[in-house]
Amino acid sequence: MSNQAKPNTLVPLPANLQTLYEREAFIIRRKWFSVAAVFLLFFGLIWNGFMVVWMTTALKNGAWAIAAFGSIHAGVGVFLAYFCAASFLNTTEIQVDPNYLRVEHSPVPWPGKKKIRVHTIQQLYSKKHVKHTKNGTNTSYRVFAVTDDNREHKLVTGLSEISQAHFIEHEIENVLGLEDLPVSGEHPKT
Known part of the structure; x- marks a missing residue:
């Protein structure tokens, strides 16, 4: 880790991100909450409320096939x-x-925990992820680290804005003293 590294002041801090130094560590925190979570809450309450009524009725009437379904x-x-x-x-x-570079999600346990030795990290890059569904297209952004064994490690997924991915990429590269080199398949910087 470069001793002279300071957060990149040329890239503005995007929404939902926070940076800080704690002891010898540089930390970026990203809150998951978004407006979509409120919609999800209401949808989940309706879905689960319906399922409670469904299951209670099926079990009370001995309709085991309906309960199984x-x-x-x-x-x-x-x-x-x-x-x-x-x-x-x-x-x-x-x-x-x-x-180390560590990635953790909390307080609700979630997959994606990472721990990578910083001296093995050669480059970071951002990538656009497009998912096509019957209801339309969903676009999100991801940040990857490339290590000296040419492995790609997915660090962060589900970013709603490319500015968040680029900020995370630039800040970590700056702290590690890495030059921002192009990587095949990365999302272009504007």
Whole structure:
């Protein structure tokens, strides 16, 4: 980690991101909450309310086949509630210290925890992720690290704005003293 590294003042701090230094670590925190989480909460309440009525009625009347069919939808409801809790409560913390780059999501446990030795990191880059569904197209952005063994490590996903991805990329490169080199497939910088 470069001793002279300071946060990149040329890239403005995007919404939902916070930076700080704590002991020997540079930290970027990203809150997951968005307006979409409020919609998700209402949808989840309606979905799960319907499933409670469905399952109660089916079990009370001994309609085991209907209850079994409903259990699939109830499982979706449980995941929806868990995802909604994460959307309201979670923060992603990216921590860079002299030894490691760490990525953690909390307080609701979520996949994607990373721990990479900083001396192995060769480059960071941002990438656009487009997902096509029957309801339209969903675009988000991701940040990757490339290590000296040419492996790509997905650090952060689900960023709503490219400015968030570019900020994270630039700040970590700055702290690690890495030159911003082009990577095949990265989202162009504007």
